[in-house]
Amino acid sequence: MQSYMNNIQKNNTFFELLHSEDRIRLGIIRNWLGQSLETPAFIPVATNASIRALDSISVKNLGINGIFVNTYHMHLSPGEEVVSELGGLHKFMNYEGVIFTDSGGFQAFSLGQAIIDGVGKIASVFSKEGKRRNKDQQKLAEITDDYIVFKSHIDGRIIKLTPEMSIQIQQKLGxxxxxxxxxxxxxxxxxxxxxxxxxxxxxxxxxxxxxxxENNIPNQYLYGIIQGGHYYDLRMKSTEFICSLDFDGIAVGGSLGTSKENIAEILSWIVDYLPQDKPRHLLGIGSIPEIFVAIEHGMDTFDCIIPTRYARTGTVFVLDSPNFVRDITSKYYKNKESKRYDLPIDENCQCYTCRNYSVSYLNHLFYVGEICVMTLLTIHNLHFYNTLLKNIRKSIKENKYFEFKQLFLNRMIEKLE
Ligand SMILES: [Zn+2]
Known part of the structure; x- marks a missing residue:
C-alpha cells in the first residue's frame, strides 16, 4: 500500500493532463527543480549534454524547457561517474529544464543496421528507394539476446550494455x-x-x-517503449505488454514505416490503448508535418535532430517557402543584389538572430566558414519550432487547433508571435 500511495503522489506531481479532446492533449511535466514543461512540446536533441552550437544559457533564453540527452554518448565521455560526482546532468551542464535521456538502444540501430541499410528511422529520410547500399560499411554495434555490444567510435573499446546497466547509467546521469x-x-x-x-x-x-x-531514486521517472515496426499485431502486443507495467510514461519508438504517412497509421492503432494519465513521447520524430500528426494522435512530446542539424548546414525554417525551409547558402544569396540583402531571415521573426543580423551577413559567415553562423542559425530554427509549439498549445486552449493548423499550412499566419 505504501509504494502504491507513493506512485500516485509521484505521478500527480510529475505529469498533469490539463485537457484532452479528439486525442489532442494539453499537459504539463514538472521536474524536482520546479521547472515546468508545457505539452505538446518539441524536445531538441542535446547528444553530449549540449544542443550543438548552443550553451545552456542560450537554451534557457530561447525558452526551451526540455532537452534530450544521449546516454550512450555520455557513457563514453565523460562517463556517468564523473557526471554523478559533479552533481548530475542539471548541475553539470547548468540547465534546470526537464532532461530526457534515451537508453542507448537507438545507437544500437544508428551505429549498427542503419549503417548497413543506409536508412534512418523512416527509410525515405536517407534512401528513397530503401535500397541496402552500404554493404562495405562496418557496423559499430551488435545486438544479442542479453545485451548490446558497441565498439566505441572514440577509442575503439568494446562496451556491453545490458538493460540494468542502461538504467544504472541513466540514474547516475540524473x-x-x-x-x-x-x-x-x-x-x-x-x-x-x-x-x-x-x-x-x-x-x-x-x-x-x-x-x-528495486533501486528507485526519487524524482526520476521511467518510460516504457512500444516497439513492433510497421506491423499491426506486433505493435498491439507490445502496447499491451508495456501498458501492463506501471511505467511513469509511455514512449513510442522504432521504425515508423517507409514514409511519414505510416506514422499516422501506426499511432492510430495504439493511441486509444495508452493510459490517459501518463505522458507520451514519440521518439525521433519532428518534421513540421510529423509534429501535427503526432499531436493529433495523442503524443505529448517528441524529439528530433531536424531543426538543429538543418541549421548547421545552412537551412533555415521560414513560412514563405513550400517546405518551410530555405537554404541560405544558396546561390540566390550570392548574386550581386543579394550580397546587399540587408533583411533578416524573416522580418517577422523575433529571434536574436533576426533582430540583429542580415541574410547577407549570415551568408558571408557561411561562405568564409565562421563557426558562429551555426549558433545564429540554430537559434533561429529553435525559435521557429518553439514559437510554433507555443501557438499550437494556445490554439488547443482556445479550441482552435484545426483552424490554426489550416492557416499555418496555407502560410496565412504572417507572424508567429
Ligand atoms: Zn529568426
Missing amino acids: SDIMMVLDECTSPLASYEYCKNSMERSCRWALKCYNFFK
Missing part, C-alpha cells in the same frame, strides 16, 4: 525522464526480425522496470 533499453529496428527489417526484436525489447523493458523499482 536525468528526469529515463527510457528502457530497447532495439529500434530498421524500416527494412522483416516481420520475423521485428517479431523477435519486439519480444526481446519487452523482456528488456521488464528487466529495466524491475531494476528501476
Whole structure:
C-alpha cells in the first residue's frame, strides 16, 4: 500500500493532463527543480549534454524547457561517474529544464543496421528507394539476446550494455525522464526480425522496470517503449505488454514505416490503448508535418535532430517557402543584389538572430566558414519550432487547433508571435 500511495503522489506531481479532446492533449511535466514543461512540446536533441552550437544559457533564453540527452554518448565521455560526482546532468551542464535521456538502444540501430541499410528511422529520410547500399560499411554495434555490444567510435573499446546497466547509467546521469533499453529496428527489417526484436525489447523493458523499482531514486521517472515496426499485431502486443507495467510514461519508438504517412497509421492503432494519465513521447520524430500528426494522435512530446542539424548546414525554417525551409547558402544569396540583402531571415521573426543580423551577413559567415553562423542559425530554427509549439498549445486552449493548423499550412499566419 505504501509504494502504491507513493506512485500516485509521484505521478500527480510529475505529469498533469490539463485537457484532452479528439486525442489532442494539453499537459504539463514538472521536474524536482520546479521547472515546468508545457505539452505538446518539441524536445531538441542535446547528444553530449549540449544542443550543438548552443550553451545552456542560450537554451534557457530561447525558452526551451526540455532537452534530450544521449546516454550512450555520455557513457563514453565523460562517463556517468564523473557526471554523478559533479552533481548530475542539471548541475553539470547548468540547465534546470526537464532532461530526457534515451537508453542507448537507438545507437544500437544508428551505429549498427542503419549503417548497413543506409536508412534512418523512416527509410525515405536517407534512401528513397530503401535500397541496402552500404554493404562495405562496418557496423559499430551488435545486438544479442542479453545485451548490446558497441565498439566505441572514440577509442575503439568494446562496451556491453545490458538493460540494468542502461538504467544504472541513466540514474547516475540524473536525468528526469529515463527510457528502457530497447532495439529500434530498421524500416527494412522483416516481420520475423521485428517479431523477435519486439519480444526481446519487452523482456528488456521488464528487466529495466524491475531494476528501476528495486533501486528507485526519487524524482526520476521511467518510460516504457512500444516497439513492433510497421506491423499491426506486433505493435498491439507490445502496447499491451508495456501498458501492463506501471511505467511513469509511455514512449513510442522504432521504425515508423517507409514514409511519414505510416506514422499516422501506426499511432492510430495504439493511441486509444495508452493510459490517459501518463505522458507520451514519440521518439525521433519532428518534421513540421510529423509534429501535427503526432499531436493529433495523442503524443505529448517528441524529439528530433531536424531543426538543429538543418541549421548547421545552412537551412533555415521560414513560412514563405513550400517546405518551410530555405537554404541560405544558396546561390540566390550570392548574386550581386543579394550580397546587399540587408533583411533578416524573416522580418517577422523575433529571434536574436533576426533582430540583429542580415541574410547577407549570415551568408558571408557561411561562405568564409565562421563557426558562429551555426549558433545564429540554430537559434533561429529553435525559435521557429518553439514559437510554433507555443501557438499550437494556445490554439488547443482556445479550441482552435484545426483552424490554426489550416492557416499555418496555407502560410496565412504572417507572424508567429
Ligand atoms: Zn529568426
